[in-house]
Amino acid sequence: VVDRLNLQAIVPSAQTLQEQSSRMHLKKLKTVVTYWATRQIITYNVPPLAFIIAANTNVNTGALINLYSDLQKVAIEDLFNKS
Template identity: 75%
Template sequence: MTLPQLFAHIDGIEAVLILDKDGTPILKLPTAEAVDQLDLQTIIPPAQTLQDQSQRMNLKKLKTVVTYWSARQIITYNVPPLVFIIAADTNVNTGALLNLYNDFQAIASEELANKA
């Protein structure tokens, strides 16, 4: 499955940022300029802090973090070894976006298989 196929059925997704485990951007969709304009990388430190704090409190590892920022919903998916960040319009069904986690797991698995 490819990312364009994944998002074809969800209108309102504005940008996608994929990071490696070190936080280095490896893919920006639809364009690097669109992702940079939204400044999605500023979301990473708070999301990582939230995940670290949840682990210290002996809670389960966070898989997704949903935030609302600047009239957008930002969803961060932690799919080791990758982090997927989606910026979408607030009118997009949040449940549909959260359901993308399993698809991201498949994409991450394919990426690991291709590197092996």
């Protein structure tokens, strides 16, 4: 299904996200929320990975931000299992 999605239509370019986060002074935050058309784009900075999730604006933003701790656990477990 993901292969058939037109990601360029869903997710703005990294440049756009970068410019928006710079303007909003959110660079140091672990989670960045930007709005684009009818979607909210949440970027989770979990070094060395970055997760980007696009959701409709009617999805609870707070719940999506809370995913950060879950993604952190997943990333840590995954990296730990690979080492």
